[in-house]
Amino acid sequence: MYLLIVILPLIGSFAAGFFGRFLGSRGVAVVTTTCVSLSSILSCIAFYEVALCASACYIKIAPWIFSEPFDAAWGFPSDSPTVILLLVVTIVSSLVHVYSISYMSGDPHSPRFFCYLSILTFFMPMLVTGDNSIQLFLGWEGVGLASYLLINFWFTRIQANKAAIKAMLINRVGDFGSALGIMGCFTIFQTVDFSTIFACASVFSEPHHYFLFCNMEFHAITVIRILVFIGAIGKSAQIGLHTWLPDAMEGPTPVSASIHAATTVTAGVSMIARCSPLFEYAPNALIVITFVGAMTSSFAATTGVSQNDLKRVIAYSTCSQLGYMIFACGISNYSVSVFHLMNHARFKALLFLSAGSVIHAMSDEQDMRKMGGLASLLPFTYAMMLIGSLSPIGFPFLTGFYSKDVIPEPAYTKYTISGNFAFWLGSVSVFFTSYYSFRLLFLTFLAPTNSFKRDLSKCHDAPILMAIPLILSAFGSIFVGYLAKDMMIGSGTNFWANSLSILPRNEILAESEFATPTIIKLIPILFSTLGAFVAYSVNFVVNPLIFALKTSTFGNRLYCFFNKRWFFDKVFNDFLARSFLRFGYEVSFKALDKGAIEILGPYGISYTIREMAQRISKIQSGFVYHYAFVMLLGSTIFISVIGLWDFISFWVDNRSYFIYIVSFLFINI
Numbered sequence: 087m088y089l090l091i092v093i094l095p096l097i098g099s100f101a102a103g104f105f106g107r108f109l110g111s112r113g114v115a116v117v118t119t120t121c122v123s124l125s126s127i128l129s130c131i132a133f134y135e136v137a138l139c140a141s142a143c144y145i146k147i148a149p150w151i152f153s154e155p156f157d158a159a160w161g162f163p164s165d166s167p168t169v170i171l172l173l174v175v176t177i178v179s180s181l182v183h184v185y186s187i188s189y190m191s192g193d194p195h196s197p198r199f200f201c202y203l204s205i206l207t208f209f210m211p212m213l214v215t216g217d218n219s220i221q222l223f224l225g226w227e228g229v230g231l232a233s234y235l236l237i238n239f240w241f242t243r244i245q246a247n248k249a250a251i252k253a254m255l256i257n258r259v260g261d262f263g264s265a266l267g268i269m270g271c272f273t274i275f276q277t278v279d280f281s282t283i284f285a286c287a288s289v290f291s292e293p294h295h296y297f298l299f300c301n302m303e304f305h306a307i308t309v310i311r312i313l314v315f316i317g318a319i320g321k322s323a324q325i326g327l328h329t330w331l332p333d334a335m336e337g338p339t340p341v342s343a344s345i346h347a348a349t350t351v352t353a354g355v356s357m358i359a360r361c362s363p364l365f366e367y368a369p370n371a372l373i374v375i376t377f378v379g380a381m382t383s384s385f386a387a388t389t390g391v392s393q394n395d396l397k398r399v400i401a402y403s404t405c406s407q408l409g410y411m412i413f414a415c416g417i418s419n420y421s422v423s424v425f426h427l428m429n430h431a432r433f434k435a436l437l438f439l440s441a442g443s444v445i446h447a448m449s450d451e452q453d454m455r456k457m458g459g460l461a462s463l464l465p466f467t468y469a470m471m472l473i474g475s476l477s478p479i480g481f482p483f484l485t486g487f488y489s490k491d492v493i494p495e496p497a498y499t500k501y502t503i504s505g506n507f508a509f510w511l512g513s514v515s516v517f518f519t520s521y522y523s524f525r526l527l528f529l530t531f532l533a534p535t536n537s538f539k540r541d542l543s544k545c546h547d548a549p550i551l552m553a554i555p556l557i558l559s560a561f562g563s564i565f566v567g568y569l570a571k572d573m574m575i576g577s578g579t580n581f582w583a584n585s586l587s588i589l590p591r592n593e594i595l596a597e598s599e600f601a602t603p604t605i606i607k608l609i610p611i612l613f614s615t616l617g618a619f620v621a622y623s624v625n626f627v628v629n630p631l632i633f634a635l636k637t638s639t640f641g642n643r644l645y646c647f648f649n650k651r652w653f654f655d656k657v658f659n660d661f662l663a664r665s666f667l668r669f670g671y672e673v674s675f676k677a678l679d680k681g682a683i684e685i686l687g688p689y690g691i692s693y694t695i696r697e698m699a700q701r702i703s704k705i706q707s708g709f710v711y712h713y714a715f716v717m718l719l720g721s722t723i724f725i726s727v728i729g730l731w732d733f734i735s736f737w738v739d740n741r742s743y744f745i746y747i748v749s750f751l752f753i754n755i
Contacts, residue, residue, distance in 0.1 A: 087128050087131065087132065088128075088132060088143055088145055088162055088164055089145065089147075089162065090124070090125070090128055091125050091128045091129055091132060091172055091176065091211060092125075092162065092208065092211045092212060092215060093208075094121040094122065094124050094125040094128075095118075095121055095122050095125055095179070095204045095205070095207040095208040095211070096204070096205070096208040097121055098117055098118035098119075098120070098121030098122060098200075098204040099118070099200075099201050099202075099204035099205040099207075099208060101114070101117045101118070101121075102114045102117065102118050102197050102198075102200045102201035102204060103197075103198075103201040106197030106198070106200075106201065107197075109197070110197075111191070111194075111196045111197060114196065114197040114200050114201075115183075115186070115187045115196065115200055118183060118200040118201075118203070118204045119180070119183040119184055119187065119200075121204065122176065122179050122180045122183050122204060122207055123180045123183070123184075125176045125180075125207075125211075126173075126176035126177045126179070126180045129169065129172045129173045129175075129176045129177070130173065132164060132169050132172065132173075133169045133170070133172075133173050136164050136165065136166065136168075136169045137166050137169050137170070137581065140583070142163070142164060142165045142166075142583075143163075143164040144161065144162070144163045144164070144217070145161065145162045145163075145164075146159055146160070146161045146162075146217075147159070147160040147161070147162070148160050150220070150221070151220065155276045155277065156272070156278070157277065157278075157279070158218050158220040158221065158278055158279075159217075159218070159279075160221065161216075161217035161218065161221070162215045162216075162217065163215065163217045164215070165583070165585040166581055166582050166583060166585050167214075167356070167359055167360065167424055167582065167585050167586065168214055168215055168585075170424060170428055170574075171214040171352075171356050171424075171427075172211055172214060172215070173428075174348050174352075174427070174428050174431045175207065175210045175211055175214070175348045175349060176207070176211070178343070178344065178347050178348035178431050178432075178435050179203075179206075179207040179344060179348060179349075181435060181439070181555035181558060181559060182203065182340045182343050182344045182435070182439075182555070183200070183203065183204075184551060184554060184555050185340055185343075185439055185442070185551070185552050185555040185556075186199065186200070186203065186338075186340040187551050188549050188550075188551035188552045189338070189339065189340055189442055189446060189552060190338065190340070195239075198239070199236075199239055199338065202232060202235045202236045202239065203236065203340070203341070203344065205228070205232050205235075206229065206232035206233065206236060206344060206345075206349055206350075207344075207349070208228075209224075209225045209228030209229045209231075209232055209349075210225065210229055210348070210349045210350075210353070211225075212224060212225035212228060213225025213226055213228075213229060213353055213356070213357075214356055214360075216280075217279065217280055217281070218278045218279045218280060219268045219271060219272075219278045219280070220268070220278050222357065222360075223264065223265070223268060225353075226261070226264065226317070226321070226353060226357075227261065229321070229349055229350050229353055230253075230254065230257045230261065230321070230350070232349075233253060233257075233334070233345055233349075233350045234250050234253060234254045235250075236337050236338075236341040236344075236345070237249050237250040237253055237334050237336060237337040237341065238250030238251075238337070239337055239338060239341065240336075240337075240338070243336065245333075245336050246336040246337065248333070249330070249333035249334055249335075249336040249337075250336075252329070252330050252333055253330035253333070253334055256320055256327050256329065256330040257320045257321065257327075257330065259316075259320055259327060260316055260317040260318070260319055260320020260321060260327055261317055261320065262316075263313045263314070263315075263316025263317050263319075263320075264313070264314055264316070264317030266313045267310050267311070267312075267313035267314035267316075267317065268314075270297065270306070270309060270310045270313060271283060271310050271314075274290055274295060274306050274307070274310070275290065280360070280361075283364065284363035284364065284587070287307070287363050287364050287366075287367050288367065290306065290307060290367075291307055291367035291368075293305065295307070297309050305368070305370070307364060307367050307368045307371075308368040308370050308371050310364070310368075311361075311364055311365050311368040311371035312368075312371050312374060314357070314361065315358070315371065315374065315375055315378075317354070317357070318353075318354030318355070318357055318358055318412070319354070319378065320354075321350060321351065321353045321354040321357075322351050322352070322353065322354030322355055322408045322411075322412065323351055323382075323404075323405050323408060324354075324378050324379065324382045324408070324409065324412060325378060325381050325382040325385050325386075325409075326378075328382065328385075328386070328405055328654075329651075329654055329655055329658065331346075331351065331401055331404070331405055332393075332398050332401045332402065332405075332651070334401070335395070335397040335398055335401055339397065339438060339439070339441060339442030339445060339446075340438075340439070340442065342397060342400075342401070342438050343434070343435050343438035343439050343442070346400070346401065346404040346434050346438060347430070347431045347432075347434040347435040347438065348431050348435070351404060351408055352408075352427055352431070354408075354412070355408065355411045355412065355415065355423060355424075355427050356424075356427070358375070358412070358415045358420075358423075359415060359420045359423060359424050359586060362415075362418075362420050362586050362587045362588070363587035365415070366418065366587055366588060366589045366592060367589075372415075372416050372417070372418065372592075373416070373504045374416075375412060375413065375415055375416035376413045376416030376417055376497075376504040376505070376507070376508050377413075377416075377504060377507065377508075378412060378413075378416075379408075379409045379410070379411070379412030379413030379414070379415070379416055379508065380409065380413045380507055380508035380511040380512060381409070381511065382405060382406070382408065382409030382412065383406045383407075383408075383409030383410050383413065383511060383512055383515045384406075384409070384511040384512075384514060384515050384518075385405075385409075385652060386402045386403075386405035386406035386409060386515075387402070387406040387514075387515040387518035387519050387522070388518050388648055388652075389402050389648055389651050389652060390402035390403055390406065390518065390519075390522040391518050391521050391522045391525065391648060392645050392648035392649040393522075393649065394453055394454055394455055394649075395452050395453060395454070396441050396444065396445065396452045396453075396454050396457075396526070396530065397438070397441055397445075397452055399454075399522055399525075399526050400434070400437050400438055400441060400526075402522075403434075403437070403478060403519065403522070403523070404430075404434055406515055406518075406519060407426070407430050407434070407478060407490070409515070410426060410490060410493050410512060410515075411423045411426055411427055411430070411493075413493075413497065413508045413512065414426065414493045414496075414497075416504070416508070417496055417497050417500050417504075417505055417508065417592075417594070418588050418589075418592035418593075418594070419493070419496045419594075419595070420582075420586040420588070421574060421575050421579075421581075421582055421586055421595075422489065422492050422493055422496070422575050423493075424574075424586070425488075425489050425570070425571075425574045425575050426489035426490055426492075426493065428489075428566070428570070428574075429477075429485040429486060429488070429489045429490075429563075429566060429567050430478070430486075430489075432477075432485055432559055432562035432563045432566055433473075433474050433477035433478055433484075433485060433486060433559075433562075433563040434474075434478075435555075435559045436470060436473065436474035436477075436556065436559035436560055436562075436563050437471065437474035437475065437478075439470075439552070439555055439556055439559060440467055440470045440471040440474055440556060441471075442552075443464070443467045443470075443547070443548040443552055443556070444457070444460065444464065444467055444471070444530060446548075446552075447460075447463075447464055447467070447545045447546055447547070447548075448460075448545065454526065454529040454530050455529065457529060457530045457531075457533075458529060458530070458531075458532075458533040458534055459531075459532075459533065459534060460530055460531045460545070461531040461532055463545045463547075464531075464545060464547050464548075465547070466547045466548060466553065466556075467547055467548055467556075468531045469560075470556045470557075470559075470560055471526075471527065471530070471531070472527065473560045473563050473564065474559075474560070474563060475523040475524070475526060475527055476523070477563045477564075478490065478519060478523065479516065479519050479520040479523050479614045479617070479618075480516065480610050480611065480614055481614070482611070483568065484563060484564055484567065485562065485563050485564065485565070485566050485567030485568075486563075486567065487567065488567035488568060488570075488571040489567055489571075489575075490610075491607075491610045491611070492575065493512065494508075494509050494512045494513055494606075494609070494610060495598040495599075495602045495606065495607060496594050496595065496598035497509040497512060498598070498602060498606050499594050499597045499598040499601060499602055500594060513609050513610060513613055514613070516609075516610045516613040516614050516617070517613040517614070517616055517617040517620075518617065519614070519617065520613065520614040520615070520616070520617025520618050520621070521617040521618075521620055521621045522621075523617075523621075524617065524618045524621035524622065525621045525624075525625055528621060528622070528625045528626060529625060532626075533625065533626070575595075576595070576599065577595040577596040577599055577600075
């Protein structure tokens with residue numbers, strides 16, 4: 087059963103890829119959706135057995151790579167974090183598959199789409215169930231490959247090509263760090279098996295285990311964890327390597343829902359939680375993780391307030407929520423991070439699928455400024471979008487309220503500079519999250535119609551196959567947080583057993599739960615209320631003060647700064663991409679393509695040989711004494727080389743004798 091959870095999506099992908107021509111669009115959709123749905127049902131059974139009945143399972147299939155100490159086997163451990171992530175991935179993917187049947191019904195290449203979507207669903211369980219770093223890296227790279235294929239699904243669009251290439255290249259930067267981290271881990275522990283590495287982590291955490299670089303000593307586990315975290319920065323779109331995520335919206339909307347809710351971007355968070363026994367022995371790495379996560383949550387939230395593309399707003403919301411999860415891991419609060427990951431998958435899938443319903447109804451229009459007044463035309467979609475927008479801001483008693491608002495509390499009770507930094511940036515991010523969530527609702531559904539002569543009579547609400555996933559996601563966005571909070575988080579729960587390791591010096595759950603002042607716990611609610619009020623005032627109320635702020639020089643510059651995404655793309659393009667392109671042009675194009683390759687190419691070889699023959703023919707003078715001189719010169723060079731080689735060989739064999747003679751002469755002198 088545990089193997090079928092992983093294998094069934096692969097079977098569906100192969101069926102769509104190899105037999106899609108014979109099955110047809112509907113047949114492929116039914117086969118792939120059935121396989122993923124069966125996998126989700128089996129995941130529910132696995133969750134009951136492993137998490138609720140406390141019966142962990144480990145399956146070792148066969149050896150994969152065996153070379154002296156390097157031993158990587160196909161293994162599938164099933165503990166509490168694993169079954170939670172399997173549950174999230176398979177259920178969300180099942181809903182996306184069902185939604186895609188209707189959304190992609192008019193696309194002639196839908197078999198290829200379902201093939202790619204199923205292979206993405208296969209690689210993510212492969213990642214979360216890997217029992218060694220090599221198997222995890224296989225799933226890690228497979229998720230990146232599938233994301234590239236899905237973002238570039240409409241490959242005739244130039245923007246889709248650019249977005250896919252951008253995602254691939256930026257993820258290669260992170261993957262390079264992950265690969266170095268895996269190599270460093272093998273250098274220290276002489277194994278890639280997670281259970282062995284975690285068991286030996288405390289021994290190798292001593293200061294005398296270090297890497298020597300440029301005659302400087304660096305703590306080995308800290309270096310390894312920071313390198314691995316660079317991979318998480320790329321996959322989970324943290325600040326610095328985040329620029330691919332908003333551009334990934336060029337793919338179909340179901341792809342965005344799958345990538346943002348359950349697969350690619352959650353891979354980094356799940357990897358950090360899985361490797362918590364190692365991160366606990368690298369306190370400096372945890373500080374770096376906390377700062378990066380807090381800055382990402384703040385940066386993405388401020389950027390989302392000025393975006394006009396419906397899907398980009400939700401994309402930056404994902405980036406901000408991922409920042410919360412990352413800095414929760416940085417303060418050793420892994421259980422809350424995984425809990426928020428699970429809840430985030432529910433309401434983020436609801437948001438993207440609802441956005442797809444709006445785009446579908448508006449004939450592929452995504453600019454919110456060209457919408458408005460859709461609440462009466464799309465009442466069902468509006469209700470779903472309302473639930474999905476209220477949950478991430480921490481509206482009381484929705485799913486996000488039980489996970490997102492819990493994250494700042496342990497950051498406050500950490501009583502460190504990094505903890506306070508994360509707490510205040512996370513709290514300020516709540517205000518901006520509330521602002522852009524309500525702004526999205528106001529501009530899309532409640533503001534006066536601004537359709538630019540679009541025929542709104544053709545707008546239609548979600549059909550039944552698109553409505554079913556929305557309803558199920560809405561139920562998850564309302565009830566999952568309440569039903570699972572006592573089981574998964576809190577100082578008294580034993581749900582995670584030993585899967586998530588926290589050192590006693592980093593344990594702050596009890597203090598954050600019972601010693602946090604009430605005013606600190608109320609700050610997220612106060613900020614979310616303030617954000618809703620400001621969004622209403624700016625977008626609904628005609629206020630002279632707000633109008634003056636919008637039209638002022640400061641207001642324009644601030645809006646431009648946020649709308650241009652803090653100019654990250656401009657800096658990368660001007661200082662990095664353009665420099666590399668110029669280097670590639672000089673080296674590859676001029677030196678290789680126009681230089682060596684043209685000389686040695688099909689036509690260049692004949693030209694080169696002809697020129698060489700003409701030059702060599704000039705040496706043939708016809709005089710015998712010229713030829714005798716060349717023969718004598720060649721013989722002399724040959725004898726000299728042979729003699730030099732014999733001397734070197736004799737010296738290497740008798741170097742101690744020579745050293746003795748030289749030393750004797752030196753002493754006597």
